[in-house]
Amino acid sequence: MKKEKSIELLNKAVADELASVHQYMYFHFHCDDQGYDLLANLFRRTAIDEMMHIERLSERILFLKGDVEMVPAWKVEKIHDVKAMLEKGAKMETGSVSDYNRWANECSKAEDSTSKKLFEELVAEEEKHYDRFDLEMDNLVKFGDNYLALQSIERSKSVFAAGGGGSSAT
Numbered sequence: 822m823k824k825e826k827s828i829e830l831l832n833k834a835v836a837d838e839l840a841s842v843h844q845y846m847y848f849h850f851h852c853d854d855q856g857y858d859l860l861a862n863l864f865r866r867t868a869i870d871e872m873m874h875i876e877r878l879s880e881r882i883l884f885l886k887g888d889v890e891m892v893p894a895w896k897v898e899k900i901h902d903v904k905a906m907l908e909k910g911a912k913m914e915t916g917s918v919s920d921y922n923r924w925a926n927e928c929s930k931a932e933d934s935t936s937k938k939l940f941e942e943l944v945a946e947e948e949k950h951y952d953r954f955d956l957e958m959d960n961l962v963k964f965g966d967n968y969l970a971l972q973s974i975e976r977s978k979s980v981f982a983a984g985g986g987g988s989s990a991t
Contacts, residue, residue, distance in 0.1 A: 823931040828887035830924040831936060834943070835878050836894035837920065841871045841913055847897045848906045857972045860903060860957065867910070867950050874943055881939055903969060907958045914951035918944050 845868035852861035879889045900906050925940035960968050 824885040824887070824933065826931040827928050827933040827936040828882055828885050830927060830940075831878050831882045831885075832887070832890045833894075834921065834924065834940070835875055835882070835889060836892055837917060838871045838875045838878065839891065840893035840895045840897075841917075842868045842875070843893055843897050844913065845871065845910070848900070848910070851901055852903065852906070855903075855969075857903065857969055859972050860906075863953060863957065864906070864910070867953070870946065870950065874946070877939060877943075881936055885933075885936075904958065904961055907954045907961070911951055911954040911958065914947045914954065917947040918951065921947065 845864045849861050849864035849868060852858075852864060882889050898909060900909055921940040921944045925937045925944070928934075928937040928940060964971075
């Protein structure tokens with residue numbers, strides 16, 4: 822096994838996943854602030870999934886006696902438009918699928934079937950993320966701004982029902 826190549830590829834994946842976590846949490850904060858609970862939770866859950874990917878990749882790097890490089894691959898893009906957020910998420914996921922497929926093959930050539938298998942498992946998970954973003958983009962196209970308005974209205978109803986809204990007359 823040529824573990825140096827696998828360690829390099831695994832660290833590239835860690836960098837991409839770290840950047841993804843930051844990007845998705847940024848989207849989560851902004852969707853939450855606008856009252857879009859469904860989308861805010863989608864981005865938060867996806868960020869948590871990506872954190873779990875970092876953990877699995879890091880465990881493999883350490884097993885191979887490498888060091889985990891905890892440097893994000895890129896800086897957060899300050900996107901506030903929901904459609905653009907979903908498009909960015911879909912683009913990030915398709916990029917990861919492409920990279921991880923290629924890196925799985927490179928690990929195979931380096932005689933590291935365990936890292937190959939890890940990348941293949943991550944491909945399946947990234948495809949699920951893409952599918953979720955694609956579904957939400959379809960919902961935006963089908964329902965337009967009404968889709969976002971309904972999420973905001975649901976948030977308002979929940980806050981009011983929990984006693985957080987309205988005024989009390991004395």
